[in-house]
Amino acid sequence: MRRWTSGGEQEVWIDYRRLFHTNREAREKAEREEYERKNPKIQQQFADLKRGLEAVTEEEWASLPEVGDLTGKNRRSKQARQQRFYAVPDSVLAAAGSAGELGTTVVDDGVTSTTGGSSSQDGTMTNFAKIGQARDKVLQVRLDQASQNGTVTSGNATSVDPKGYLTSLAKSQLPESAAQVGDINRVRELLESVIKTNPNNGPGWIAAARLEELAGKIVAARNVIARGCEHCPKNEDVWLESIRLNEGRNAKVIAAQAIQKNNRSVRLWVEAMKLEDDVRSKKRVIRHALDHIPESEALWKEAVNLEEDPDNARLLLAKATELIPLSVDLWLALARLETPENAQKVLNKARKHCPTSHEIWIAAARLQEQLGQGEKVNVMKRAAQVLVKESAMPKREEWIAEAEKCESEGAIITCGAIIRETLGYGLDEDDDRKDTWLDDARGSINRGMYETARAIYAYALRVFPTSKTIWLAAADLERNHGSKEDLWAVLEKAVNAVPRSEVLWMMLAKEKWQAGEIDSARRVLARAFQQNPNNEDIWLAAVKLEAENGHIDEARDLLKTARQEAPTDRVWMKSAVFERQLGDLDAALDLVQQALNLFPASAKLWMMKGQIYEDLDKPLQAREAYSTGVKAVPKSVPLWLLYSRLEEKLGQLPKARSVLDRARLAVPKSAELWCESVRVERRAQNMKQAESLMERALRDVPKPDQGILWNEKIWHLTTRPQRKPRSLEAIKEVDNDPTLLVAVARIFWGERRLEKAQNWFEKALVRDSDLGDSWAWYYKFLLEHGTEEKREEVISKCVSVEPRHGEVWQAIAKNPKNAKKSVEEILKLVAAELQ
Known part of the structure; x- marks a missing residue:
């Protein structure tokens, strides 16, 4: 900030500034006038012309043309608007077409219709749609007659071939188009x-x-x-x-x-x-x-x-191979036409001329098989050695393709020899050979080449003789595509190779038992006991074998021995289940109590104790069992559910709500507990509270687990017209949940879109084949809209899968009354129960 030393200096500065501003304003004014003089406004330029308009008369004003917009954009848009076309109704076109015609339609009073043909004197209208339909019918009749005549003529002929006519018509129209x-x-x-x-x-x-x-x-x-x-x-x-x-x-x-x-x-x-x-x-x-x-x-x-x-062809081929000795196809063709002895000579010559051809070696191996010497002379072993030496060894995939070709043509021994000598080529020990060979075998099975798959499994088992995975895959192949004798042979080799695998022992015993070989199954289990003396699975398999065949005392003795030799909670539970199925509830309760003293953290034992009390019609003791159980095993969702349902069955709705509230605190993100809370309110006709709980559940439960919640919401909390949109929303939120896929299938079923419903049921089964409720819904659908063959197919697949889960499935399958029922019977019971 400037500081003044005296008042005189300040006055001088003020005068200077005033003078400066005055000069600047004068300069700016002069510059502005100069600019306006050089750049006048439009009104100033035409001022003299505007004054001249005073002399224009009214007639001259009237004869002036309209102002036009000559800009390109506006001109094109106006022209487009002027040339816009609109669809005209058929009635207008029909009236215009018949405007100059004389009407020939006779009305009821005998008077001819008016000219124009669109309306009569009494006001009735001609139905042009029906006229068009009649014309189409006449044309169809003429085409049918023409097709029956079947002759093709030209010019004015009345008999035409419809297919030939359409073809010629298409050809005649092609150049123009x-x-x-x-x-x-x-x-x-x-x-x-x-x-x-x-x-x-x-x-x-x-x-x-x-x-x-x-x-x-x-x-x-x-x-x-x-x-x-x-x-x-x-x-x-x-x-x-x-x-x-x-x-x-x-x-x-x-x-x-x-x-x-x-x-x-x-x-x-x-x-x-x-x-x-x-x-x-x-x-x-x-x-x-x-x-x-x-x-x-x-x-x-x-x-x-x-x-x-054939003799002339053989002579030609002999000459051809002399002139073209490197042609593998000609050598092979000549060998096929020769006798077996001469074919062997031909192939030997071919190998000399074409040492890098694996096709000739395969032909030689097939010739040995044809002569009955396939097992004695291992041609493919020599072939692999020579081809490796010549650096002409094909890839593993090519050898598998050649083996499948041999199988399809009936050369089974050659097929096995190719796999045996070449499958390991190109794979080091560091590579994941086992998975690679399993994939190769599955690929051959999918293509229907089962002998090739057997050969692959056999080779893999020579490299990995103790691999349980490969043995199970080989057994599965024989079960689905072989005989029971082949299956038994594979399983016998498996248990000898992996004697500590209880799964293989039980599989062999089960196959023997299902084939009616009860004594053989017992002997298998006896051998299994020697290899696995304290294995609970083998003990329980032996118990099931005896119980299913009506040997109750033997089964009970086996369970008693098992509780001593393999005292696990599962063995104790199966013992109690066995007595419960026989109707001896007191013995079952006693066994459960003894088991709980040994295994107080076993949720299944607490559940069984409560269920036995319910069977005995002792709800208070059942409540006490469940109450004690949830304290001992607070993370067991099924135990909480049984406790809540007991309270609801006793009419204690507030108590049931309280149990579920405590359960959700113990297991906070359980979809089953939230769904049960919603169902309790729904069964109590408290729909608003049910909807409120559902909204909270969908916020609290992780999306991958929400399938059961959306299923409940779609079927019980949504009106029928909104079910389909709600299901689409659910699929976006929870992708590929089998429960939800079944819900969508049921919606299509209700809309009579049967093919789509079937596709969605099958999607659900592919997604999770262990869900018994999905199988039951599909079977229920097929009972109404399927064939007998399709129903039998579904039953067969369900029996082979043996589903173990599902809300309704488990409730029926674990009911003691259904203990000895087969999978097929359980499937039909569940289908009848579903609503």
């Missing part, structure tokens, strides 16, 4: 320029000829390609095109001219042979061709194919 799309004239000029510029360009002549053919000018096309042959006499493609465009004798003449110019062209000789009508002429042409090109493999193959006498 092509002209509209491709602008044939423009393309013709372009191609003419190409062939004039470069007359030796064969593709240009071919393109020009095909353009004329496309335009329907076949004569012009022939002339064009003939000129092309003159300019390109050494181009076989041009000659072949000329042969194609001509017919009969002309084509033969052109072929002869082409061969004169190109007597080394195999394609021209073959085409000339095809033009001949009889076999004798074809042979003559091919022999002429072989005189000119004796080293052509294709010509020798054509010559052999024309021979009907």
Whole structure:
């Protein structure tokens, strides 16, 4: 900030500033006037003209044209608006069409209808839709008559072949449509320029000829390609095109001219042979061709194919192999025509000339199999050694394809030999060989090549003899695609190789038992006990075997021994279940109590104790069992559910709510507990509270587990018209949940869209085949809309899968009354229970 030393200085500064501002304002004013003088406004420029308008008369004003918008954009938009078209109703078109006609329709009072045909004197309207339908029917009748006559004529003939007529119609319409799309004239000029510029360009002549053919000018096309042959006499493609465009004798003449110019062209000789009508002429042409090109493999193959006498074909092949010793196909063809002894000599010669051909080695192996020496002479072992030495060893996938080809042609021994000698090639020990071979076997099974898959499993088991995974896969192959004897043989080898695997022992015992070999199954389990003395699975399998066959005392004794030898909570629980199924509830309760003293943290034992008290009609004791159980095992969702349902059954709704509230605190994100809370309110007709709980549940439960919640919401908390939109929303939130997929299938079922419903049921089964409720819903659907064959197929698949989960499935399958029922019977019971 400036500081003044005296008042005089301040006054001088003020005067200076005033003078400066005055001068600046004068300067700016002068500059502005100068700018306005040089750049006058529009109104100033036309001021004198505006004053001259005073002399214009009214007539002159009236004759002035309208102001037009000459800008391009507005002009085009206005023109578009003026040329806009609108759809006219059929009634207007019909009235306009019949405006000049005389009506011939007679109304009820006998008076002819008015001119125009659209309305009569009494006000009735002509139904043009029905007239159109009648015309279509007449046309259909005429077409049917024509199709019955079946003759094709031209001109004014009344008998036509519908298929031929449509074909000819399509051909006649092709040039016109092509002209509209491709602008044939423009393309013709372009191609003419190409062939004039470069007359030796064969593709240009071919393109020009095909353009004329496309335009329907076949004569012009022939002339064009003939000129092309003159300019390109050494181009076989041009000659072949000329042969194609001509017919009969002309084509033969052109072929002869082409061969004169190109007597080394195999394609021209073959085409000339095809033009001949009889076999004798074809042979003559091919022999002429072989005189000119004796080293052509294709010509020798054509010559052999024309021979009907095997002896003549053999002579031709013998000569061909002398001239073309490197042709594997010719050697193999000659070997197939020879006797087994001579075929062996032929293949030995072929191996000398073509040491890198694996096809010849495979043919030799198949010959040995044909002679019955496939097991004695291992040709494929020598083949692998030679091919590796020659660096001509194919890949593993190629060998598998060759093995499958041998299997499809019945050469089973050769198929196995190929896999045995080549499957390990190219795979090091560091590679994941086991998974690779399992994938190879599954691929062969999917293609229906079961012998190849068996050979792959056999080789893999020689490398990994103790692999339980491979043994189970091999057993599964025999179960699905083999005989029971083969399955038993595989499982016997498996238990000998992996004696500590209780799964393999139980599988063998089960297969024996299901085949009715009860004593054999007992012996298998006895051997299993020796290898696995304290294994609970084997003990329980033995108990089940005896119980299913009605040997109750033996089963009870086995359980008693098992509780001593393998005292696990599962053994104790199965003991209690066994007594409960027999109806001895007191003995079952006693066993459960003893088991709880040993295993107080076993949720299943607490559940069984409560269920036994319910069976005894002692709800208070059952409540006490459940109450104590949830304290001992607070994370057990099924135990909480049983506790809540007992309270609800006793009419203690507040108590049931309280139990579920405590359960959700113990297991906070359980979809089953939230769903049960919603169902309690729904069964109590408290729908608002149920909807509120559902919203909280969908916020609290992780999305992958929400399937059961959405299913409940769709079917019980949503009106029928909103179910489909709600299901789409659910699928976006929870992808591929089997419960939800079944819900969508049921919606389509309700809409009578049966094919879609079936597809969604099958999607659910593919997603989780262990869910018994999905199988039951699908079977229930097929009971109404499926065939007997399809129902049997579903039952068979369900029995093979043996589902163990599902809300309704578990409730029925674990009911003591259904203890001895088969999977098929359980399936039908569940289907009848579902609503």
